[in-house]
Amino acid sequence: MPAVSKGDGMRGLAVFISDIRNCKSKEAEIKRINKELANIRSKFKGDKALDGYSKKKYVCKLLFIFLLGHDIDFGHMEAVNLLSSNRYTEKQIGYLFISVLVNSNSELIRLINNAIKNDLASRNPTFMGLALHCIANVGSREMAEAFAGEVPKILVAGDTMDSVKQSAALCLLRLYRTSPDLVPMGDWTSRVVHLLNDQHLGVVTAATSLITTLAQKNPEEFKTSVSLAVSRLSRIVTSASTDLQDYTYYFVPAPWLSVKLLRLLQCYPPPEDPAVRGRLTECLETILNKAQEPPKSKKVQHSNAKNAVLFEAISLIIHHDSEPNLLVRACNQLGQFLQHRETNLRYLALESMCTLASSEFSHEAVKTHIDTVINALKTERDVSVRQRAVDLLYAMCDRSNAQQIVAEMLSYLETADYSIREEIVLKVAILAEKYAVDYAWYVDTILNLIRIAGDYVSEEVWYRVIQIVINRDDVQGYAAKTVFEALQAPACHENLVKVGGYILGEFGNLIAGDPRSSPLVQFNLLHSKFHLCSVPTRALLLSTYIKFVNLFPEVKTTIQDVLRSDSQLKNADVELQQRAVEYLRLSTVASTDILATVLEEMPPFPERESSILAKLKKKKGPSTVTDLEDTKRERSVDVNGGPEPAPASTSAASTPSPSADLLGLGAAPAAPAGPPPSSGGGLLVDVFSDSASAVAPLAPGSEDNFARFVCKNNGVLFENQLLQIGLKSEFRQNLGRMFIFYGNKTSTQFLNFTPTLICPDDLQSRLNLQTKPVDPTVDGGAQVQQVVNIECVSDFTEAPVLNIQFRYGGTFQNVSVQLPITLNKFFQPTEMSSQDFFQRWKQLSNPQQEVQNIFKAKHPMDTEITKAKIIGFGSALLEEVDPNPANFVGAGIIHTKTTQIGCLLRLEPNLQAQMYRLTLRTSKETVSQRLCELLSQQF
Amino acid sequence: GVLEGPGTECAIRFILIQNRAGKTRLAKWYMQFDDDEKQKLIEEVHAVVTVRDAKHTNFVEFRNFKIIYRRYAGLYFCICVDVNDNNLAYLEAIHNFVEVLNEYFHNVCELDLVFNFYKVYTVVDEMFLAGEIRETSQTKVLKQLLMLQSLE
Helix, strand or coil, rough: CCCCCCCCCCCCHHHHCCCCHCCHHHHHHHHHHHHHHHHHHHHHHHCCCCCHHHHHHHHHHHHHHHHCCCCCCHHHHHHHHCCCCCCCHHHHHHHHHHHHCCCHHHHHHHHHHHHHHHHCCCCCHHHHHHHHHHHHHCCHHHHHHCCCCCCHHHHHCCCCCCCHHHHHHHHHHHHHHHHHHCCCCCCCHHHHHHHHHCCCCCHHHEEEEEEHHHHHHHHCCCHHHHHHHHHHHHHCCCCCCCCCHHEEEEEECCCCHHHHHHHHHHCCCCCHHHHHHHHHHHHHHHHHHHHHHHCCCHHHHHHHHHHHHHHHHHHHHHCCCCCCCHHHHHHHHHHCCCCCHHHHHHHHHHHHHHHCCCCCCCCCHHHHCCCHHHHHHHCCCCCHHHHHHHHHHHCCCCCCHHHHHHHHHEEEEECCCCEEEHHHHHHHHHHHCCCCCCCCHHHHHHHHHHHHHHHHHHHHHHHHHHHHHHCCCCCCCHHHHHHHHCCCCCCCCCCHHHHHHHHHHHHHHHCCCCCCHHHHHHHHHHHHHHCCCHHHHHHHHHHHHHHHHHHHHHHHHHHHHHCCHHHHHHCCCHHHHHHHHHHHHHHCCCCCHHHHHHHCCCCCCCCCCHHHHHHHHHHHHHCCCCCHHHHHHCCCHHCCCCCCCCCCCHHHHHHHCCCCCHHHHHHHCCCCCCCCCCCCCCCCCCHHHHHCCCCCCCCCCCCHHHHHHHCCCEEEECCCCEEEEEEEEECCCCCCEEEEEEECCCCEEEEEEEEEECCCHHCCCCCCEEEECEEEEEHHHHHHEEEEEECCCCCCCCCCCEEEEEEECCCEEEEEEEEECCHHHHHEECCCCCCHHHHHHHHHCCCEEEEEEEEECCCCEEEEEHHHHHHHHHEECCCCCCCCCCCCCCCEEEEEEEEEEEEEEEEECCCCEEEEEEEEEEEEEEHHHHHHHHHHCCC | CCCCCCCCCCCEEEEEEEECCCCCEEEEECCCCCCCHHHHHHHHHHHEEEEEECCCCEEEEEECCCCCCCCCCEEEEEEECCCCHHHHHHHHHHHHHHHHHHCCCCCCHHHHHHHHHHHHHEEEHHHECCCEECCCCCHHHHHHHHHHHHCC
């Protein structure tokens, strides 16, 4: 094995590094560096031509200085010169300098690209490797322009050395990631897929990463990778621990490659070919079996490598979500890990189980581990493990265990780390609301939350409890009694005073009959807290007092005395003073009737998405809140009380379109008389079954759900108590493919199951949708899949509607949702420089080309989230283009069959006003208009 | 079902080797960051990693990513990856890398990384490229490094 002495080959460099290390102070270091920089500069400028060795040494010193954190503004040319050296060590230092100090000087770029070109053509594998690594490390657009054609050729050429192939595969991956538009698919793609069969496992390892990324964007073209990946995986997992020699790591055959293959398979649904599917199932079973075998080594490396493969296999099982047997086995395996002595494994098991909890096949199996998880909450030393335990309890929560889980979370809250308290508060509040069968329990829980962690109870939480109490008259008396009792505590949290003040102001009369909580007692109790409270709470209490004047005429004079006191009427705070003056006047001049009208009980709040849920989503980031949370929300509509949301009936789909017959609706079973109108709390679908039209109006919340898919492609589109509709879609240029998954959530068959795609007239000529009918019978618990091939012919505005009709038990079900196929899905991002951007921007200055919208922020104005949304929208996010760094600019091309439309966008946030200005410029007015509408909804 | 597949961005965002005092011994970036941002990341990583002890996991949530790290004597080897990447695979990728360094430098120590920083980059590029794992066989990597060494 090579022995490497310190800095061998470059004595001067070693001496310099030693000098720097010996510097006693920052100043001494800077002095030494400046001396060296002066020396190098003079050598580079000197008359005497430097030999390759000296050049290498000086360039290497400059690199070292740069890595210490000092600016380097010369030496680039010398580094570029090193690239054309024939000596490996000189070339290597040249390439390293260039990769680390990327420079945008165009003359240099030309020279660098030239040197790379020569090395790629050299047929010297070492030089080719250096050149490919340089492209992979820099990955600039200029390099993509120069080499995106060449690299695939090197990758698939028959005579390319294995190590060069490995580098070429990943080099191409880098270029594809940074400039996908410059890497055209071609003959090479099918040959790349066959690299999965390569004899050299290093080549397979590199190629699998490339194929995975390509397959995510072009699933159709890389479909054959599925069977190849399955057979490769199968050969690995069934091999003896010594078969793969170099690629066996602590007795585990090719663990990293196995993980990569399992991730590649997660780009696709379960294989359709039964033989492939069977083989994959065998692989997954083998991996699960191996987890039960005694370890071949006691080393942690052995168990880590083995479990890396196991966890990835479990991810694939969860991704497929189709084999109940595997899901339950995965759950049992994770259950064992929950009690493992290794913290890493306990953490990962909790995390992985969280996703298992959302599969209907394994939800029940996950629930059996509740005691272990609760124990983890109490005993784990690492806060991040406790955090995962909280997440898992939240995910496994349902009506059957909500009371236990909420109680455990509340008790954990007493000692929980400050960093996770707010999140636990939100989770408890959501669960308490979602699974409240008994609203007294809900009120108790929220008051407990305030008592235990008042500081972490955000406004959203106490607003919500008030909304709910106001909307449910059966709980109002209990709520009044409970807050009254809670307020007895000598020191209670200000949030409790707010809730108490509000609720007693509305419903204090419900407990006033009891002399222990007579009007005067209530008032005195609240007023005893008044002076300890902040201004907003005092303002709220003043409103409570004037409400008392209406509710309880007997305390009117007492309250008027309070309002009249100097501390109120002459309060330094304008808001308090104004309230005191106005309320006092109101109580004096208004008749009882007027008072009763003005101070009437609050009307019920319109039902809306829980503000708490919105807050949790914001906290966890949009990507990390699972769809389960959204779907659970849908299910819980009936518990929330208040009026059922009225179906939105604004869409054209609510009247049968003239084309309905063409779409086979005439053949659909005629709606029977329908079940008797459901009494409150019935299934949402019942709302539609009386509908006279053949196609149901859009389901409630459909519009919101639609908007959520503008910037993402996968997720749950619709869910009620019977049916879940999931989507997974991918788009490339003007083509797309959408997998629609219909899940029967009940244990009863759906009959005559007929999903139909409906395009309004105008849309039909613009958007071409092809699909096949699905099996009309969907078994209980089963999921069926429908593939829609999409072609964008020309730009469009409306969205197709998916109508689903089926029979469940004795009833006819009819659901319609908008299918989120939107114009922006056909975006290809375009990177461009600031100069290019503004030049094109000016070219599109015709008033019809620009559409602008100024709107209020609906979500918190978070830079990272905004960036993610713009990227999710499909355009490139251009950094350092807008002179104002707070603005966002993007560029891309909308691909339609007939034409391509270049689009530029600019989003200007105004934090102070909580507003945005969004400007779209494209060559086509309708495109600017539609993109602007779609993107405006997202912020 | 859960439909989201793995993300399309690169897996590894950066690799850092730092000592307990926070001195960087290797920084390899697989995403574009400007110099100020790099410095900030280096400091943040140091702050989150050094407060953890042996009872903690080898994983830390970090901004929108996660850090997989392992401590060897006074050095922290940290890899920043996507939240849905495979923790244990990267944890062992670190160990595999350390074993290669150990073999290559004959019982590697911090000073080897300082004086041979330009060689460490070569080792990294052999094992990780474009944010992905390139080669995992220690035998193959060391054979290649030995060959390159002979060209000096």
